[in-house]
Amino acid sequence: MESDSPPKKVFISYTHDSTLHSARVLKLANDLREEGIDVDIDQYHANENWPAWMEERLRWAAKVLVICTETYLRRWEGREAHQIGLGAQWESLLARQELYEATGNNKKYIPCCFSNEDSAFIPMPLRPYTRVILRGSDLKSLKNCIDDIPPAFKPLIRPSLAPIEIAHGFFSKDSEFLADEELGLTLTPENLFSNLLPLEFPPQIHTARLPVKRIARSDFEASIKRHLTDSFHPTYFIDGTILYTFDSFNHPFWKKVLADRVITPDLALPTQRLAGGTSAAEKGRFVKILNRSLEEICRSHDMAWSREMRCYYFPAAKNTTIRHVAAMALKNAGKRRIYRSIPSKSDPTQIQHWQHQAFRHKFHQFAGKWFLCITPFWAFTSDGLGKPSRWQKKSSANMRKPERNRAVLGHVVFWASILSKDQGLFDRPSSMRIRNCISGTSPLGIDDNAWANFVTDAEREVPPEMDTNDEFTLSQSQ
Structure with missing residues (x-):
């Protein structure tokens, strides 16, 4: 990843x-x-x-x-x-x-x-x-x-500026600045939402030593596959001969693996040692654990990872051409389409490609805390399962062009609702938890309709495959 x-x-x-x-x-x-x-x-x-x-x-x-x-x-x-x-x-x-x-x-x-x-x-x-x-x-x-990290970081030079006086009445109701409808700035409070989802993780990271020999390593992989069940999938990554995981080795799955004598339990490291590490190596190992945990969370929601499109998405289930899932919107619960088939224009009886709800992600650390940053994305496949459509880039770009603030917000709230949903599979103390997106209230607001003046004619066009009524279900159900 x-x-x-x-x-x-x-x-x-x-x-x-x-x-x-x-x-x-x-x-x-x-x-x-x-x-x-x-x-x-x-x-x-x-x-x-x-x-x-x-x-x-x-x-x-x-x-x-x-x-x-x-x-x-x-x-x-x-x-x-x-x-x-x-x-x-x-x-x-x-x-x-x-x-x-x-x-x-x-x-x-x-x-x-x-x-x-x-x-x-x-x-x-x-x-x-x-x-x-x-x-x-x-x-x-x-x-x-x-890692070529200097012992100290050079701060930016703070420029010496003369005091700047704010125009009298700038924030008053009679302000000419706020009355400028072209900018859309108003005194109406507005709720703001971030695409940063806070993360919570257990206090310890458990480690184990793996054998160096390739034959013994294959025995470990065979042991993992033999003991896998539908109710539990381990989240771990291997760095050299060391295995790192949030899972406790007291879990029945890991007890079976340990009984096969293919790994040797080692130290339990404080999570903060890696999460708060300053070196690139420490942060790199921690991000790997977060990625493995996210992978398992998405798997529990029937999502898949596409290496070619670099996103998580909902693949199509067998014998279906469209699917909706229930999720929370800003205030109320609603349903959102997660994939659908798009018929060929030349032959409507044939499927041209599939359109999937998807997201790309990165992990960021701010003020000592870790967040999952999600970017809504449209994935298009030729088979509904994972093979990118030859029109993937063009179709995805066309879908995003007409999406305004409310549509993007609907995407973000949808993914936050899905990823932060607790399920029985993750009702265990050793797993990473994703919480809902950060939100707050601003004393000032922006009239979204005012920004339409800055949109080009090409961006105003809505692609024919875009179902606007369905697309705004979540963002409008308040």
Whole structure:
């Protein structure tokens, strides 16, 4: 889906100074993988063609962490004894060549030290760049450096303006500004609705470890399929070898999966750790959980996701050509058409394509809270199920042209009513909840009819396939 992004690829270059040092580097790699970063080191592999492997890993990585020690610097500078530390010397040759060709524009190699004293052993070509001192389990500075996030954000410059006096009587009933019918601005209070739907989610995200081997991973997938039921579908995503889910592993479904010994339960993370995270990796993982939860909510309402049209929509049921569903409007309950077949103009007995109610979405965070932003959309399919019609783009654009504020509001209220509806399937504490759209009252209003003066003649035309009476059912039932 739109919000999904691949994890950053990171390679760690270091020397095996001691068993303790190697263990410390291994822990660093494991911790970064827990944070959603695709890290690789030599300790994850065996029996490789090591020179070729190192060269391939340096090409593969978007970032390279150089763990600086006295031994590493000695091998970087070629001052090591004969036939000692050849791996580090080979990596340093490749890195120096890449830095040379970058002509001083280093965006890839990050010097890292386990202590302040090791800063003295940073190789000369890396000394001008930001270094990271690794202190215990605090990885925030390192993750920000990997994600190219500065330690502080530069605020916009506030311009110095002379005081501006508001015209006398601007907000009075006798104001000439408000009396301008061309603008449509009035003193009549107006209810405002947002297409932002607040989200609620459980306090914890549960994690589990998956086996690395591909055969064992297929056993996990088989276990999931074997225990699926119509009453419960798990919401989870996998990042590397870690599974994340809002669902508790005490649920009967997950107990059956655990009994198959295909995953190992791990830590339960506070949801706020990911929801309130500042790094792109943390937010990316959280958005993936939200997307999986939305996918399951839509599935419970018989909706489907179209990758080609990038929207959720209602596919046509078997042996039907039109369907309505009940939903709340602004004040009253009503019915809205969610799909219908459109006959061919040349042969009315044949179906030209299908028209579906649909929406596109994004997840946004404002003031520490998360919202689902929905954009109403018209989907057109050739089979009623999911194959986009060849007229999809044109038909969708034509449908949206004549829609005014009230029609768009009707769409938004409809989707908010559907998505925020509690069902037995989601009557469980471990699921994400979508609440109704945000609304408020403005002391000023706008006469929608006044905006008709700014509409072009082409936009005034209503497509022949648009049923205006049905289209405004929700927005007018107040």
